[in-house]
Amino acid sequence: MESKSKKPNTYGYRYNVNDPEINDLYRRFKAWKGIPLHEPIADVERNEFERWVDIYLERRKSDV
Secondary structure, eight states: OOOOOOOOTTTTSSTTTTTTHHHHHHHHHHHHOOOOOSSSOOOOHHHHHHHHHHHHHHHHHHOO
């Protein structure tokens, strides 16, 4: 699987949470953190989410 990581957008984030695969991970992350789906996450949580996705995608890549 090729990485979904791209150049950072204007906000500095590399993953688009509207991408179906990333959105699934985003919802799982919010559930894990106890953040309601209708609430946005803070910058600190978004950075943690991005690191979490990096690790998740690396593990998936090595499993293939």
